[in-house]
Amino acid sequence: xxxxxxxxxxxxxxxxxxxxxxxxxxxxxxxxxxxxxxxxxxxxxxxxxxxxxxxxxxxxxxxxxxxxxxxxxxxxxxxxxxxxxxxxxxxxxxxxxxxxxxxxxxxxxxxxxxxxxxxxxxxxxxxxxxxxxxxxxxxxxxxxxxxxxxxxxxxxxxxxxxxxxxxxxxxxxxxxxxxxxxxxxxxxxxxxxxxxxxxxxxxxxxxxxxxxxxxxxxxxxxxxxxxxxxxxxxxxxxxxxxxxxxxxxxxxxxxxxxxxxxxxxxxxxxxxxxxxxxxxxxxxxxxxxxxxxxxxxxxxxxxxxxxxxxxxxxxxxxxxxxxxxxxxxxxxxxxxxxxxxxxxxxxxxxxxxxxxxxxxxxxxxxxxxxxxxxxxxxxxxxxxxxxxxxxxxxxxxxxxxxx
Numbered sequence: 001x002x003x004x005x006x007x008x009x010x011x012x013x014x015x016x017x018x019x020x021x022x023x024x025x026x027x028x029x030x031x032x033x034x035x036x037x038x039x040x041x042x043x044x045x046x047x048x049x050x051x052x053x054x055x056x057x058x059x060x061x062x063x064x065x066x067x068x069x070x071x072x073x074x075x076x077x078x079x080x081x082x083x084x085x086x087x088x089x090x091x092x093x094x095x096x097x098x099x100x101x102x103x104x105x106x107x108x109x110x111x112x113x114x115x116x117x118x119x120x121x122x123x124x125x126x127x128x129x130x131x132x133x134x135x136x137x138x139x140x141x142x143x144x145x146x147x148x149x150x151x152x153x154x155x156x157x158x159x160x161x162x163x164x165x166x167x168x169x170x171x172x173x174x175x176x177x178x179x180x181x182x183x184x185x186x187x188x189x190x191x192x193x194x195x196x197x198x199x200x201x202x203x204x205x206x207x208x209x210x211x212x213x214x215x216x217x218x219x220x221x222x223x224x225x226x227x228x229x230x231x232x233x234x235x236x237x238x239x240x241x242x243x244x245x246x247x248x249x250x251x252x253x254x255x256x257x258x259x260x261x262x263x264x265x266x267x268x269x270x271x272x273x274x275x276x277x278x279x280x281x282x283x284x285x286x287x288x289x290x291x292x293x294x295x296x297x298x299x300x301x302x303x304x305x306x307x308x309x310x311x312x313x314x315x316x317x318x319x320x321x322x323x324x325x326x327x328x329x330x331x332x333x334x335x336x337x338x339x340x341x342x343x344x345x346x347x348x349x350x351x352x353x354x355x356x357x358x359x360x361x362x363x364x365x366x367x368x369x370x371x372x373x374x375x376x377x378x379x380x381x382x383x384x385x386x387x388x389x390x391x392x393x394x395x396x397x398x399x400x401x402x403x
C-alpha cells in the first residue's frame with residue numbers, strides 16, 4: 001500500500017510538472033498569433049516585404065521548432081521554400097523603454113503607423129537619419145547607412161520603396177538586431193538577412209545553435225540537475241582544434257562591433273545559447289538582440305535611479321556603477337566586450353587544451369578577463385590582447401584540417 005501511494009505521488013507530481021512546463025511552452029511559443037497579426041496587416045495593405053507573399057499567400061515560409069525564451073520575442077527554426085532559416089517576430093510590446101527587460105522602443109498602439117500616407121522618400125530618409133543619430137550618436141557617415149537601409153527596404157527591388165515597405169522597415173529599425181545585421185551584412189560571423197514582412201524577419205540558419213551542449217527534449221530537461229547539465233554540456237563540445245577555430249570567430253566578431261563603421265556596440269548577453277557555428281566550425285551569432293549601441297545605452301542609463309551597482313545592469317553583462325552621491329547610475333560600462341568574451345571562453349578553451357600552450361593560453365585569458373574600460377590605454381591593451389590570443393590559437397591549428 002505504501003509503495004502504491006508513493007507511485008501515485010510520483011505520477012501526480014510528474015504530471016503536474018509536465019503540465020506547468022507545457023503551459024509555459026504554449027505561452028512562450030505563439031507563432032500562430034504572430035503570423036496572424038502580420039498577415040492581417042499585409043492583406044489589408046498596411047505592410048509589405050519580400051517574405052510577405054511566402055508567409056501569407058503561398059505559405060512556403062513556415063515555422064518549425066520553437067526557440068523562444070520570452071513571449072514577446074518569438075523565435076523559430078523555419079523553412080522558406082527549400083532554404084532553412086530562423087524566423088523572429090515581436091509580440092505584445094509595451095509603450096515605453098523598460099530598462100529591466102528590453103532596450104528597444106516597443107510597438108505603438110496602432111501597429112505600423114509610421115510613416116504615414118503622403119510621406120515622401122526624402123522625409124522618410126530624414127526620419128531614419130534622426131533615428132540613427134539618437135541610437136548611434138553623431139557619426140559622420142550616417143547618410144551612407146540611410147541609403148543602405150533604403151536599399152534593404154526595397155524588398156521587391158523595383159527601385160522604389162513603397163509605403164508598405166517603408167512601414168516594415170521603420171518597425172524593423174527599432175530592433176537592434178536588425179540594425180546590426182544591416183551594418184555588419186558583409187561580415188563573416190553575422191547571419192545574413194533573408195527577408196522580412198512587417199517586423200517579422202528571416203535570417204540565415206545556423207547548424208549548431210549553441211556554443212556547446214546537446215539539445216534535449218524539454219520533458220527530459222526537467223529532470224536533469226543544473227550542475228550535472230553543465231558537466232554534460234562540457235562533454236558535448238567539438239574537438240579542441242575546432243573549439244579554437246570557433247573561439248577565433250568570436251574574437252573576430254568582437255573586433256567587428258568594437259568601434260565599427262557606425263560606432264561601438266556593447267555585447268550585453270554573451271552566453272553560449274546566443275552563439276552558434278556552422279558545419280565548418282565558423283562562429284555564427286544566433287541571437288544579437290542584446291547587442292546595443294553604446295551611445296544609446298549610455299543615454300538611457302545615465303539618469304537611472306539606483307541604490308547599488310546591482311541596479312545598473314542591462315542584460316546580464318553590461319554593468320555600470322551607482323554614484324552614491326547622486327543615487328544615479330554612471331554611464332560608463334565597466335567591462336569591455338573582449339573581457340566578457342574571454343570569460344565565456346576560459347573553460348571552453350582550457351578544457352582539453354594542448355599541454356604545450358595551456359599555460360600561456362591561461363595567462364592570456366586571465367589578462368583579457370581583467371580588462372577594464374576605465375583603464376589607461378585600454379584600447380591599445382584591447383588590441384594587443386586580442387591579437388595575441390588569435391595568434392596563439394591560429395599557430396596551434398594552422399597546420400590541422402580544422403583550420
